[in-house]
Amino acid sequence: MAVVTKHVHLETVGNGDVINITDAVQSCLIESGLANGVVTIFSPSATSGLTTLEYESGCIKDLQRLFDEILPVDREYAHNLRWGDGNGHSHARAALLKPSLTVPFCQGEMTLGTWQSIVMVDFDNRPRQRKMVVQIIGE
Amino acid sequence: MAVVTKHVHLETVGNGDVINITDAVQSCLIESGLANGVVTIFSPSATSGLTTLEYESGCIKDLQRLFDEILPVDREYAHNLRWGDGNGHSHARAALLKPSLTVPFCQGEMTLGTWQSIVMVDFDNRPRQRKMVVQIIGE
Amino acid sequence: MAVVTKHVHLETVGNGDVINITDAVQSCLIESGLANGVVTIFSPSATSGLTTLEYESGCIKDLQRLFDEILPVDREYAHNLRWGDGNGHSHARAALLKPSLTVPFCQGEMTLGTWQSIVMVDFDNRPRQRKMVVQIIGE
Numbered sequence: 001m002a003v004v005t006k007h008v009h010l011e012t013v014g015n016g017d018v019i020n021i022t023d024a025v026q027s028c029l030i031e032s033g034l035a036n037g038v039v040t041i042f043s044p045s046a047t048s049g050l051t052t053l054e055y056e057s058g059c060i061k062d063l064q065r066l067f068d069e070i071l072p073v074d075r076e077y078a079h080n081l082r083w084g085d086g087n088g089h090s091h092a093r094a095a096l097l098k099p100s101l102t103v104p105f106c107q108g109e110m111t112l113g114t115w116q117s118i119v120m121v122d123f124d125n126r127p128r129q130r131k132m133v134v135q136i137i138g139e
Numbered sequence: 140m141a142v143v144t145k146h147v148h149l150e151t152v153g154n155g156d157v158i159n160i161t162d163a164v165q166s167c168l169i170e171s172g173l174a175n176g177v178v179t180i181f182s183p184s185a186t187s188g189l190t191t192l193e194y195e196s197g198c199i200k201d202l203q204r205l206f207d208e209i210l211p212v213d214r215e216y217a218h219n220l221r222w223g224d225g226n227g228h229s230h231a232r233a234a235l236l237k238p239s240l241t242v243p244f245c246q247g248e249m250t251l252g253t254w255q256s257i258v259m260v261d262f263d264n265r266p267r268q269r270k271m272v273v274q275i276i277g278e
Numbered sequence: 279m280a281v282v283t284k285h286v287h288l289e290t291v292g293n294g295d296v297i298n299i300t301d302a303v304q305s306c307l308i309e310s311g312l313a314n315g316v317v318t319i320f321s322p323s324a325t326s327g328l329t330t331l332e333y334e335s336g337c338i339k340d341l342q343r344l345f346d347e348i349l350p351v352d353r354e355y356a357h358n359l360r361w362g363d364g365n366g367h368s369h370a371r372a373a374l375l376k377p378s379l380t381v382p383f384c385q386g387e388m389t390l391g392t393w394q395s396i397v398m399v400d401f402d403n404r405p406r407q408r409k410m411v412v413q414i415i416g417e
Contacts, residue, residue: 001140001279003314003417005384036142038179038274040316040380044391046332053234054185058218062231065217070209070348078343079336092340095331099394100380102179102239104274106144111272113183116238133389135316135382137276137415139142140279175281177318177413192373193324197357201370204356209348241318241378243413245283250411252322255377276415278281 001139004032008132012048012122016064020055021132022117025103026110028134035108037138041101044133047090047124049097055117067093067123090123097121105138140278143171147271151187151261155203159194160271161256164242165249167273174247176277181239183272186229186263188236194256206232206262229262236260244277279417282310286410290326290400294342298333299410300395303381304388306412313386315416320378322411325368325402327375333395345371345401368401375399383416 006028008021025041043050053059067089077088101118104111112118122128145167147160164180182189192198206228216227240257242249251257261267284306286299303319321328331337345367355366379396381388390396400406 001142001417003279003316005314005382036144038142038177038276038316040382042380042382042389044389044394046330046337046391046393051234051237052185054218054230056218056221058216058221058227059185059230059234061217062227063234066210066231066235071344077336078339079332079334082334082336088336088340091332091337092344095329095337095341095397096344096375097235098237098329098376098379101237102181102241102380104144104179104181104272111181111183111274113185115185116183119234133382135389137316139140140281175283177281177316177415190373190376191324193357193369195357195360197355197360197366198324198369198373200356201366202373205349205370205374236374237376240376241320241380243283243318243320243411250320250322250413252324254324255322258373278279 004136006134008134010130012128012130014122014124014126014128017122018060019120020117021120025118025134029105029136032136034136034138036106039103039105040135042133043099043120047087047094048120048122049094049099050101050120051097052116053119054115087125090125093123143275145273147273149269151267151269153261153263153265153267156261157199158259159256160259164257164273168244168275171275173275173277175245178242178244179274181272182259186226186233187259187261188233188238189240189259190236191255192258193254226264229264232262282414284412286412288408290406290408292400292402292404292406295400296338297398298395299398303396303412307383307414310414312414312416314384317381317383318413320411321398325365325372326400327372327377328379328398329375330394331397332393365403368403371401
């Protein structure tokens, strides 16, 4: 059993940008040399989140619309009234989607479904450079 | 420390079907022979998710209504316009609920609360056969 | 590699109370003596959940408003019709937010972002005493 911690660097355009990080996470897994265990992907940020999605433009738009509807950009947020940085919606969206995702792996392969990609959603209101934590525990 | 990977097979009716998999996961844990650690349950599918719920018909209906309201079946989805398979709502719901759940266990028992069952929600628009991954890491 | 299980005791006022448990979790991590691995925080309750949030009053209010809007207190819930305990909204909110959070740690420090606190949200409709499970796996 061992713990291996890697990082994946991303450039996002913000505003609900949905980025496919499946291949980057799989590369970390290969570099770890571990065969069986769990990958924890973590976004160390208060304005982004992680989930899985079929990575095609339709699903991406539908997910973005959901967040635009339940947490619209153009309304008042208590965070904005206090801090004036205009990303109150980003914080609430990120808290709802949450920053971590755990994926088991067997014989060096993550147990993802055929249409299931690991995606990072950057809810901030501007382009950001992001560093995902990819931690692998296994044997 | 060891890693044990098991599977739980399910038949669902789709359309927001909520299935209690607590006993099946506990059986996997007993079979693993491990006493302390973490169980990761993962749904390898882009149209289903996992969470915990008090497993009674009222809570099930209330959770289903939530998804029917924020991601209704009978509206346009960009996914459906591209692919015509009519399950655009299923993809967005699954991405929101997410495919993994982690539950610690101590002395062979998961640390679930009294009213807390592990449930799989199948959002697809038709009956499906599903295979959950149950991975146990511990000692 | 070792597994260490700790608990954090909380008193909440319920009704969407958002409590910062970052320092308590970090204390558990220090007590474990482990340097690298993953912390799983789990709320053994059907009416509360865990996520991360910038812990300032604006973000807290914005997150509470989201749940008040998509799962209002003052409407009918099937759970309430069956059981009469008035916390149907609490169950659905908790199922959506989910009870677990996984955070990697490196060299004894959790990989949280600058503005990212670990929070427990108690959705129940009355004050509660809660016991969070904090499980640390690592080396």
